[in-house]
Structures are given as C-alpha cells and as structure tokens.
Amino acid sequence: RKEMEETSARVMEMVELVPVTRAHALEDEEVAKMSGQLFAVAEKGYKLDLIQALFGSVGWAVFQIFQVICLAFTGYLAIGGKIQAGDITLYQSYFATVVNQVSSIVTLLPTIAKGIESVNSIGEVLLSEDIEDNEGKEKLEQVTGTFDFEDVCFHYKNNEHNVLNHLNLHVKSGETIALVGESGAGKSTILNLVIGFNQAESGKVLIDGKDISKIDLRTYRKHLAVVPQTSILFSGTIRDNITYGCENVSEEELQKVIKAANLSNLIASLPKGLDTMVGEHGGKLSGGQRQRISIARALIRNPKVIVLDEATSALDSISEKLIQQALNNLTEGRTTFIVAHRLSTIRDADRIAVIADGRCAEYGTYEELMALQGEFYQLKQIQS
Ligand SMILES: Nc1ncnc2c1ncn2[C@@H]1O[C@H](COP(=O)(O)OP(=O)(O)OP(=O)(O)O)[C@@H](O)[C@H]1O
Ligand SMILES: [Mg+2]
Structure with a gap:
C-alpha cells in the first residue's frame, strides 16, 4: 500500500x-x-x-x-x-x-x-519514438547558440488559427532576447520551437545555421537548459533538485552555482542545509526560493542556450532582486530566450522582440523601442 x-x-x-x-x-x-x-x-x-x-x-x-x-x-x-x-x-x-x-x-x-x-x-x-525521430540525424557536438527564424509559420493541430505567421527573428550567440507581447501572442510557442517541442510548419528554425528539424535533438538539448514558468521541483533534497540529471557534480561546482543563484543564505539558514527535503512539489519552500533552485538547476548544466519562461506571479521586491541577480548570473555569455514580464528583466535584455499577430512586430533595445513609441511603448504604458 x-x-x-x-x-x-x-x-x-x-x-x-x-x-x-x-x-x-x-x-x-x-x-x-x-x-x-x-x-x-x-x-x-x-x-x-x-x-x-x-x-x-x-x-x-x-x-x-x-x-x-x-x-x-x-x-x-x-x-x-x-x-x-x-x-x-x-x-x-x-x-x-x-x-x-x-x-x-x-x-x-x-x-x-x-x-x-x-x-x-x-x-x-x-x-515513445513516434513523438520524435532522432534516428540517423546529424549529431551536434558543439553549439554556439546562434538562432534564425526564417518565415516560420505554426499552428496547433486542434486549432485553425495561425499562432505564428511568417515570423523572422535573428538571435546572436550570447545575446539575451526578451519576448514580450499580449497573453496568447505566441511567446511560449516560440520557446517550444527553440526547444524543438514544436516543429515549424513552413519556414525554418536554424541553430548555428543548421535546420533544427534535421539534427538529433537529444544531442542539441545537452547544451540547453529550461527554466519553466512554474518551477518544477520534485520531493527530495535541495541537492537532488539542483543536480537533477547531472551526475558527478563536484562540491566546488555546486557551491559556485548556489552562490550564483543567490541560494547561499537560504541554505545556510537551514539546519540540514543542502540535504533539506523540499517536500512534495517543493511545497516547503516559497515561490521565490523555488525559482532560484530552478535557476541553479539550469546553471549547473553550464548550458549554451537558455529558454526561460518568466513567472508571472508577483514577488516582493527583495525576492525579486535576488532572482534578478541570479538571472543575470545565469544568462551571462549564453544565448537566452526569455519571456519577460518584469521591467527589470526587460531592461537587462540585449534585445526585445514584441510578438504580435504571429510575427515580430518590433525589435530593438529598450531605449530604441521606447523612442519608437509604438507597440512596446503602449504595452509599457498599460502595465505601469
Ligand atoms: N497546446 C495547444 N493547443 C492548441 N492551442 C494552443 C496550445 N498552446 C497554445 N495554444 C494557443 O496558441 C496561442 C499562443 O499561445 P502561447 O502559449 O504561445 O501564448 P503566450 O504568448 O505564451 O501567452 P501567455 O503570455 O499567456 O503565456 C494561444 O491563442 C493559445 O490559445
Ligand atoms: Mg506563455
């Protein structure tokens, strides 16, 4: 029983x-x-x-x-x-x-x-094999992290409506690109194209110039870290949750990641430290703490590409600051796709892409888009 x-x-x-x-x-x-x-x-x-x-x-x-x-x-x-x-x-x-x-x-x-x-x-x-066929496809040994969306169209099977309609987007290696747009604009859909969960219907998604549909996705994903919108923890210790899927992590590496994810204080305050059980779904931790553990889990993979769906739930300003610092440590020098809700995240991004009507309606730095006084400007006006 x-x-x-x-x-x-x-x-x-x-x-x-x-x-x-x-x-x-x-x-x-x-x-x-x-x-x-x-x-x-x-x-x-x-x-x-x-x-x-x-x-x-x-x-x-x-x-x-x-x-x-x-x-x-x-x-x-x-x-x-x-x-x-x-x-x-x-x-x-x-x-x-x-x-x-x-x-x-x-x-x-x-x-x-x-x-x-x-x-x-x-x-x-x-x-199950029918979801994905990686057999015989080109294996990626190295990933630089350059992405190109070329005329990408996409719609979900059970839905006629075209979510992405001739989307074009270029992301340089090491760059952080913030995706903003209304709810339902297709931001998460774009992230799933980057992960390879969604496949472009027409047009191409290129990684380092290679068509993502022609590469062995498992080899590519070894260089990828995903931080989902809701932090997914499993019952086990904090250590288990951070090192999920990474074997032979040295103590030194772990400590570095904990510091970068702003978890040092939390772990020091717990009697059992890293070996504290987080409870089912991490229920014994606060939302902000769970998010930082999620970030640490991404950091420890030392990925080339990061896909991040920022949580919409409001956090207090201290928690937000801790997460912001952790995020900055995470995204540095790595190609990052981030669905951004917080102003601080948006400001820190190298480029912002406003997604509307299934395409990239505006693209540029924060200052550029504010000066343009277009969709992004309006979005910001509504939010603040
Ligand atoms: N699995 C699915 N099956 C069918 N339609 C879907 C599916 N996922 C999303 N959609 C539809 O596709 C559109 C884009 O969804 P998506 O999740 O990409 O939006 P989003 O920009 O991430 O929104 P939010 O900011 O609310 O997360 C929406 O109209 C949604 O209803
Ligand atoms: Mg979404």
Whole structure:
C-alpha cells in the first residue's frame, strides 16, 4: 500500500517533470531511476493478481454452493409446510441479491490492478519514438547558440488559427532576447520551437545555421537548459533538485552555482542545509526560493542556450532582486530566450522582440523601442 502511494506520487511528479526531462535529454536516466520502483510495484501487483484470481474462483464456487444450500433449505421448509412453495423463488432472489452485492465488491479489485498497469506505461510514454525521430540525424557536438527564424509559420493541430505567421527573428550567440507581447501572442510557442517541442510548419528554425528539424535533438538539448514558468521541483533534497540529471557534480561546482543563484543564505539558514527535503512539489519552500533552485538547476548544466519562461506571479521586491541577480548570473555569455514580464528583466535584455499577430512586430533595445513609441511603448504604458 505504502509503496503504491509513494509510487503514484513519484509518477505524478515525473509526469510533471516530463517537459524538463525531455528538454534536457534525460529520458534514459529518468526511466532507469524509475524502473526499480516500478518493478517493486509490478511484483506487488502480480501477487495481488494471484490472490484475486484465487479469491475470484473460490468465491464463485462458494457462492454457488451457498445458493444450492439455500435452495435445499427453503425446499425443506416448504415440504414441511413452514412456507409456501411459491416463496422459494422469493427467498432465492434475496439470496441472489446478497451474493451479487458481495461479488461486486470483489470485482473492484481488478480496477486496482489496472491502476498498477498504467504505471508501467509511463516509461513507455517517455521513450515513445513516434513523438520524435532522432534516428540517423546529424549529431551536434558543439553549439554556439546562434538562432534564425526564417518565415516560420505554426499552428496547433486542434486549432485553425495561425499562432505564428511568417515570423523572422535573428538571435546572436550570447545575446539575451526578451519576448514580450499580449497573453496568447505566441511567446511560449516560440520557446517550444527553440526547444524543438514544436516543429515549424513552413519556414525554418536554424541553430548555428543548421535546420533544427534535421539534427538529433537529444544531442542539441545537452547544451540547453529550461527554466519553466512554474518551477518544477520534485520531493527530495535541495541537492537532488539542483543536480537533477547531472551526475558527478563536484562540491566546488555546486557551491559556485548556489552562490550564483543567490541560494547561499537560504541554505545556510537551514539546519540540514543542502540535504533539506523540499517536500512534495517543493511545497516547503516559497515561490521565490523555488525559482532560484530552478535557476541553479539550469546553471549547473553550464548550458549554451537558455529558454526561460518568466513567472508571472508577483514577488516582493527583495525576492525579486535576488532572482534578478541570479538571472543575470545565469544568462551571462549564453544565448537566452526569455519571456519577460518584469521591467527589470526587460531592461537587462540585449534585445526585445514584441510578438504580435504571429510575427515580430518590433525589435530593438529598450531605449530604441521606447523612442519608437509604438507597440512596446503602449504595452509599457498599460502595465505601469
Ligand atoms: N497546446 C495547444 N493547443 C492548441 N492551442 C494552443 C496550445 N498552446 C497554445 N495554444 C494557443 O496558441 C496561442 C499562443 O499561445 P502561447 O502559449 O504561445 O501564448 P503566450 O504568448 O505564451 O501567452 P501567455 O503570455 O499567456 O503565456 C494561444 O491563442 C493559445 O490559445
Ligand atoms: Mg506563455
């Protein structure tokens, strides 16, 4: 029971983590980690199946015998004149009702067994090949981090509306580009094109001049770090959450990352330090602390490319400052795509792209766009 509950919690967390797992090309590691627990559950499930099969067949026989005995008993009573012959059917149907109720409880057990089976398929989902075909594609050993969107069009399958409509965008290596625009403008969609979760319908997305649809995405993603809009932590220690997917991290490296992510004070204040359990979904930490752990997780990969969907939730100014510093440390010298909501992030970006009507409506530095007094200027007027 306990194992099953634990596993289902782990599976839930794992499912939530899937975007991060895949974006960081860690599918194999995750499956290996999970399979131990899955086997334990599978064994439990197998035993349960056996018991249930036994219970089911023996139960059926017992019920049948029970009814025969009842029939004999009522028959005996009828012969003795205690009840009328017609009442036998009545009593038989009572007995049948009782038997049905009991057996319906028994049939609940297969449902439980099915639950266990579905656990097994999670691994298959992660590794499923039809989502992505990397076989035989060019492997990227090195990534410089230059991106080109050339006339990219994109719409979601279940939606006719063109989210991206001939989008053109050039991002230099090492540059931070802030994507701004109204809700639903397509900012997250662009990030998913960068990760390779979305594929351009027409036009091209080029990384270092190579068409992203023609490269082995797993090799590219080794150089990529993703910081999602909501920080996704799993139950475990702070250390586990930071080093997720990175083995053999030296203590020195870890300390450097903790400092850069502005986590030193937090960790020093905890009795167990790095080995503090964060609780389910990191529930024992504040939103700002979770975000900084997310940033540390990105930093430790020492990526070439960063994809960051800034959280919209408001933070107090101290927390915001801590995150801002951590972000600056993260993005330095790396190509960064950031969906920016905070003014400070927008100001710190090298370039700003205003996304509207499925394309890049305005592009330039903060000063340039403010001077232009166009869409960006208006967006800022509304916000402040
Ligand atoms: N998985 C999906 N399936 C179908 N339509 C989608 C899907 N994801 C997004 N869309 C649609 O595509 C459009 C762009 O969505 P996107 O998430 O890129 O917007 P966004 O600019 O990131 O917005 P926000 O600032 O609110 O996060 C929206 O109209 C949205 O309804
Ligand atoms: Mg979004």
